[in-house]
Amino acid sequence: MALEGVILDVDGTLVLSNDTHAQAWVEAFAAYxxxxxxxxxxxxxxxxxxxxxxxxxxxxxxxxxxGKAIAERRKELILDKFRPQITTANGSRELVLKMQKSGLHLVVASSASSQELDMLLKIAQVDDLLSEVTTSDDAEASKPAADIVEAALNKGQMTPDKVVMLGDAPYDIESAAKAGVGVIALRCGGFNDQQLSGALAIYDDPEDLLQHYDSSILGANA
Incomplete structure (x- = not known):
C-alpha cells in the first residue's frame, strides 16, 4: 500500500530537545x-x-x-534560556527532502505552542520546507490524546490508513493509535525499544531512517 503522507512530530524527532524540556519543567516547578x-x-x-x-x-x-503559571514559565525558559541547548537531529532536513521528493504529503503534529514550533522548525533546518502544521492551539487535549494527530489528518485531508506518523515517544504511538495511524519511531528522543514497542518500526534517528529508506515503510513511495 502506497502512503499518501507522513505526520511529523518535532521534539525528540527532528530536534534533540527532550532532556532540555525536562530541565525546563524542573526549573518552572521550582520557581513556584x-x-x-x-x-x-x-x-x-x-x-x-x-x-x-x-x-x-x-x-x-x-x-x-x-499550574498555568508553571506552564508559562516553562515556555519562557525554552524560548529564552534553553534555546541554545536544542540541536537538530542527524539527517532531519535530508529526510524531509527525501519524503517530499517521494511525493509524500507532510504535516507537522506537535504539542508545542506556535511560538515554540517556529523556533524548533528553524533549529531543525526545515522551516522553509514544512508549511502545514498543527500545534497545541489546534487540539483540546495534547498527546497522548488523539486530538493533534486527528487535527493533522484533517489539515492534510488524509485518511489514517494511508498515513504513518514519525515520532520518538510512547505518547506519539498512543496518540496515533487512537487516531488509527501507525508510527515509525526514532530512538533519538531517549526512549528505549521496549517503550516504543507499539511502533511499526524503530530507527536510531532521521539519518538512520534515511539510510534504510528504500527498505522502510516509506520506501513504497521512493
Missing part, C-alpha cells in the same frame, strides 16, 4: 516552590503540558492558577 526531580519529569516528555502537570502534581492543571 515545587521540588520535582528530573527523573520524574523526563519519562513524561512527549506529553503536552496539560497532561504532564497534573501527572506530576495532581492538584494542578495547566489552564488556571499555579
Amino acid at each position: 516552590g515545587l521540588e520535582v526531580p528530573f527523573e520524574k519529569v523526563r519519562p513524561l516528555i512527549g506529553m503536552g503540558g496539560d497532561q504532564l502537570i497534573p501527572e506530576v502534581v495532581p492538584e494542578l492543571n495547566a489552564k488556571e492558577g499555579t
